[in-house]
Amino acid sequence: MFETIVALATAPIKSALSIVRLSGDDCFFIVNKMFTKDISKIEKSTIFYGYIKDGDIIVDEVILLAYKGPHSFTSEDSAEIICHGSPLIFNKIIEVALKNGARLATGGEYSSRAYMHGKLDLIQAESINDLINAESEESKKISLMALRGETSKLILPLKKDLGDLLSLIEVNIDYPEYLDIEIANHQKIIDFCTKNISYINSLIENGNKGRIIKDGISIAIVGKPNVGKSSILNALLNEDKAIVTNIKGTTRDIVEGKLIINGIVINLFDTAGIRESDDIVEGIGIKKSVEKLEKSDLVIAVFDSLNFDEEDKEILKLVKNKDTIVVFNKSDILENKDNTHLFISALNKDIEPLKEEIIKRLGLSKKNYDNPSIANTRELGILENIKEILENVLIDTKNELPIDLINSKLKEAYLKVLSLTGEDNDFDIAKEIFSRFCVGK
Numbered sequence: 520m521f522e523t524i525v526a527l528a529t530a531p532i533k534s535a536l537s538i539v540r541l542s543g544d545d546c547f548f549i550v551n552k553m554f555t556k557d558i559s560k561i562e563k564s565t566i567f568y569g570y571i572k573d574g575d576i577i578v579d580e581v582i583l584l585a586y587k588g589p590h591s592f593t594s595e596d597s598a599e600i601i602c603h604g605s606p607l608i609f610n611k612i613i614e615v616a617l618k619n620g621a622r623l624a625t626g627g628e629y630s631s632r633a634y635m636h637g638k639l640d641l642i643q644a645e646s647i648n649d650l651i652n653a654e655s656e657e658s659k660k661i662s663l664m665a666l667r668g669e670t671s672k673l674i675l676p677l678k679k680d681l682g683d684l685l686s687l688i689e690v691n692i693d694y695p696e697y698l699d700i701e702i703a704n705h706q707k708i709i710d711f712c713t714k715n716i717s718y719i720n721s722l723i724e725n726g727n728k729g730r731i732i733k734d735g736i737s738i739a740i741v742g743k744p745n746v747g748k749s750s751i752l753n754a755l756l757n758e759d760k761a762i763v764t765n766i767k768g769t770t771r772d773i774v775e776g777k778l779i780i781n782g783i784v785i786n787l788f789d790t791a792g793i794r795e796s797d798d799i800v801e802g803i804g805i806k807k808s809v810e811k812l813e814k815s816d817l818v819i820a821v822f823d824s825l826n827f828d829e830e831d832k833e834i835l836k837l838v839k840n841k842d843t844i845v846v847f848n849k850s851d852i853l854e855n856k857d858n859t860h861l862f863i864s865a866l867n868k869d870i871e872p873l874k875e876e877i878i879k880r881l882g883l884s885k886k887n888y889d890n891p892s893i894a895n896t897r898e899l900g901i902l903e904n905i906k907e908i909l910e911n912v913l914i915d916t917k918n919e920l921p922i923d924l925i926n927s928k929l930k931e932a933y934l935k936v937l938s939l940t941g942e943d944n945d946f947d948i949a950k951e952i953f954s955r956f957c958v959g960k
């Protein structure tokens with residue numbers, strides 16, 4: 520029994536039109552009580568023109584799209600009421616639906632039902648949220664490929680190989696007396712693991728690139744005071760966002776800016792110059808700089824082209840474990856530039872070499888944008904788990920452990936594979952995922 524749920528699918532603001540959605544077993548029954556036409560006889564989907572009414576009182580003139588399950592997004596009987604976009608009207612329509620037996624939908628409940636009825640797998644469902652939150656054209660592309668089921672297909676070869684191996688082992692264990700079946704020997708398992716660990720590695724590598732395209736990356740600009748960090752932020756953003764002066768310690772708090780290079784969202788963070796300081800406020804800023812540096816995906820470490828001193832060496836120590844681009848700023852005051860370092864001049868907006876280096880470091884080519892990739896953090900985490908299990912299986916197999924012991928680990932890996940798309944029917948996980956969605960989606 521799927522209760523009929525109702526929610527506003529559009530933004531809760533005044534606009535030309537708004538959409539109120541209903542879905543559930545009693546959807547048509549409830550709609551019939553509040554609409555001037557009978558929608559219960561439709562075959563697949565039909566558009567109606569009519570009036571929403573509260574008893575005998577007309578609430579609004581609307582267009583109503585009715586979908587007979589399974590020909591709907593959720594697979595249930597559904598309706599979308601396109602009404603005039605006034606909060607007074609859409610709230611009233613929701614109120615009337617509630618009065619007639621519907622209940623308010625929770626966040627992501629429509630998508631969750633589509634998943635429960637097998638219309639979408641979890642990878643597709645997760646992509647809906649990603650699609651809504653996409654901040655760049657390329658990010659949208661990746662999420663759309665996932666929604667269309669292209670990404671889920673990447674799992675199929677692994678699932679098939681593992682399924683075949685498991686059933687072969689089962690047959691060997693259950694029917695040892697049969698001579699004409701293929702033997703599940705250690706070599707077969709070794710071959711399976713070698714092939715599929717490498718396949719998973721390629722999925723993870725592409726997934727991480729996809730994740731960068733989808734979610735963007737964070738870059739912290741660090742260095743000692745006055746080397747031109749804020750000027751670099753401004754030059755990259757092409758606006759005067761951070762205050763620039765020749766007074767050391769001008770930037771005290773993190774200044775953020777968003778930039779899109781090659782379709783990738785880059786979250787830039789200008790930080791307070793790192794140095795020994797007795798000033799309490801500046802000291803807090805410096806602490807924040809170091810924290811930001813540690814959390815970012817990539818660091819731009821800035822030095823002055825003319826002087827490199829002990830303080831700079833400290834900065835180099837701080838970034839030694841991070842993926843770092845070292846730049847020498849103020850190249851305009853330099854007579855001879857060699858090719859061994861990255862020279863830029865934020866003052867003259869001469870920062871192309873830095874932009875090129877950022878793109879190079881991201882390791883992205885056009886190819887990454889046009890192929891599906893498992894770019895979701897949850898899904899990537901599961902792939903890492905599966906890889907770990909298979910690596911253990913490989914060690915056990917090479918040590919010639921009994922096959923029935925190895926079998927239980929392979930089964931564990933298989934369950935993880937199913938959990939990628941939600942075929943393991945772990946509804947708690949699904950619930951957690953859908954709770955992050957908006958109401959009405």
Ligand SMILES: Nc1nc2c(ncn2[C@@H]2O[C@H](COP(=O)(O)OP(=O)(O)O)[C@@H](O)[C@H]2O)c(=O)[nH]1
Nearest residue numbers: 745746747748749750763764765849864865866
């Ligand atoms: N000549 C020259 N001066 C620069 C350049 N970039 C920044 N400056 C100057 O250096 C001083 C400090 O710059 P700022 O961006 O505030 O440095 P921050 O403390 O590292 O954020 C200012 O007076 C800037 O005008 C550059 O490329 N060339």
Ligand SMILES: [Mg+2]
Nearest residue numbers: 748749769770
């Ligand atoms: Mg600054």
